Amino acid sequence: MAMLYIPIFFLLFLSSFCKPDDQLTQGKPLTDRDILISENRVFALGFFSPTSSNKSFYLGIWYHSLPGPQTVVWIANRDDPIINPSSMMLKVTNNSRMVLSNSEGRDIWMAANNITTEAVGAYAVLLNSGNFILRSSDDQDIWLSFDNPTDTVLPSMRFVVSYKAQVIARLVAWKGPDDPSSGDFSCSGDPRSPDLQLVTLNKARVYCRIIVWDGVSVSGRTFLTITSSILYQTVVNSGDEFSFMFTLSNNSPFVRLMLDYTGKLKALAWDNHSMSWTVINELPNNACDLYGSCGPFGYCDFTEAIPTCQCFDGFEPVDSSNSFKGCQRTQALKCRKQSHFTSFPGMKVPDMFLHIRNRNLDDCAAECINNCSCTAYAYADLSSGGAMADPSRCLVWLGELIDAQKATGGGENLYLRLADSPGIRSQENQSSKDCTPHYIMPATTGMHSLRLDVQI
Template sequence: MAMHYIPIFFLLFLSSFCKPDDQLTQAKPLTDRDILISKSGDFALGFFSPTSSNKSFYLGIWYHSLPGPRTVVWIANRDDPIINPSSMMLKVTNNSRMVLSDSKGRVIWMAASNIVTTGAAGAYAVLLNSGNFILRSSDNQDIWSSFDHPTDTLLPSMRFLVSYKAQVVARLVAWKGLDDPSSGDFSWRGDPKSPDLQLVTLYKSRVYCRILVLDGVSVSGRTSVTNTSSILYQTVVNSGDEFSFMFAASDNSPFTRLMLDYTGKMKILGWDNHSMSWTVIIERPNNDCDLYGSCGPFGYCDFTEAIPTCQCFDGFEPVDNSNSFKGCQRTQALNCQKQSHFTSFPGMKVPDMFLHIPNRSLDDCAAECINNCSCTAYAYASLSSGGAMADLSRCLVWSGELIDAKKRTVGENLYLRLANSGIRCSMPPFFLLTPSQL
């Protein structure tokens, strides 16, 4: 009788899937032959190689239930790949740590916590249905979480701690290339200048695109309808010491994720069951006009037009008439000895380089600018609908040039100071100021 042999690698492959498990214990480490699968079957954790050459291996989490190319949402050792896959091992130690090592005992990556627990001997790790990988003590106290250490992706219900006590905490760092998960040049984080008020994409250390500025809409929960059956809820919370960002999807929505790709685009993507692929819901920047400072000083990008273009505020004109938009200049210079007024520009994403003055009413905020001759603009937002705000107001003032303003269908009022001789009939003044008031 002829005998048929089954290749050993195929047996190993089958053994990995015969008894799916979502837990990693001290008695059962994870090797290159193993995989953890969440109870829902949506996510998996294991070792993978992003290219067909299989020269570099990583410990990561990906969507297990989706067809097509693997969509990775988290990586442990992105900047320290493993070359020999047979040497890989992830284990939970008896001192409540999770250690990734090779056959020589070299520690490649480690998850540890300062939390002191009484259940170190029975610590274990579990992959949740949310895609979060949790290290727990034997008394079920969470002591480490992959959601607290994102790489390039945010998942629904994942709290992204932007800043703590005005210091940047978490950040997303893009892959270096399409098939290279090592840390790239683009990062998404709280603005180093104002980490408790806005989120920016940086190219190295330079602002590439401002994504979000704290206002009443973002605090109360901005929604985006993706299709007839899916709604995204985007929420920003500033409780004084902490500034955090989170998004959630409506019940029974397809898979959704936010990621910073290697080209510097911040994208919210949704899975399309018809095309069996990811589709873009929101993308920033989505054109050159959306890049930081693209319209120059006192210019703004008008997104209410079919094709976003650079414009000048009323009372300003282009610096020159060349095809390259280099910003705008006043038609009438400001002079502290002459009257001036403030004109309201609605629907604006406010400019950068502001000064934040806390605990001010609208009238107080206006007075801060009116009584300061060097103040060129101000903006006020009520955050009272947020519920978790330490300061229910947000007063911003500017001196000098305005950089990176945007006009959108949903925005806020920007009050800009103009010389009286520059008043246009179509834009009545908001305040008239006399020299004595200055």
């Protein structure tokens, strides 16, 4: 969000008589005439106003070393601006808290801790990473800005999506290009399944699913930035904790991940040639990325040159006009009628799943086979990921499939239930009560079909 932010009294002028420092101590509070600068001089912390009108002031962190308009990466009081800049102050108290007060002496923001007794010597420091940390006198971290993000994730910042199935961190976009108050868009673990999905929300509605955990305990991705340096992206799910982090190769340009006010989650790299931020990647990138854009039982095919909506095999468009409104079965599913499962590989699995714990592959398949309301299932084996309470991930769907995608790389198998066409019989001589799945490779499609003659 590279806009024109006006620091109080123009920070370049202030730097001529205010000695830069990276620490805030109990005896040296931060006032409107001061800034903290990290040791490598990349980041600065101080007071700024997002517009030239200078009517609202905020405590924030921005890139100090970049030319041009300020790029703010963190704000303390985004929803409680200071109107009168005189006498505003950030201080470390003798009970190890960090407090921001306005000119009337009202505390408008505070970084608290669990220490109840006085702790003389606590201080705050702005690190080279852009992390602003409150520390005790014995150098124990009490509070970190990296644990309390605004709209930006910086390199080496561990964004904890969820812990024990509870949403922990959340990015909240600015309300507008020059309004840092909390906007309508946010990015966090999915409140319905925070240990499995990272989503962007528009208010309370899912806007775009960013990550669907595929069952791998540690998964990574690397890609080049605009200057051929490498960005390493890591997703970790240990069972209790689901987190995301990215790091950079040596001598890489500045890179940040931010949620902008339009709802796009962007990876941005600084371009020294254009002296501006360049988009590496963003989601949503097109209309097909928007949640549920292909309708029920439709999926977005990203293997095409232009991502388009498609119907699963065994389905046809609901509407034959140009507008894609989802898909419908060519043969309806009915209880007590024979059905089979077809495997669709390389899929980003649909939303609205039911997560069934402590199941192996056969158990997971049986959960769907033995329930005539079940339309699909997906399974992941986590036993290679180390000691986890549940070494599996079984997902089943009871109804419509929403927001599926066919990925260009990776993805997983989605097993979709289809009704047998009239005259089709199993190639296995099974009893109608035998629920053991049998796999047959169709010669025409190359997909695995789970053939099952069972009446439920």
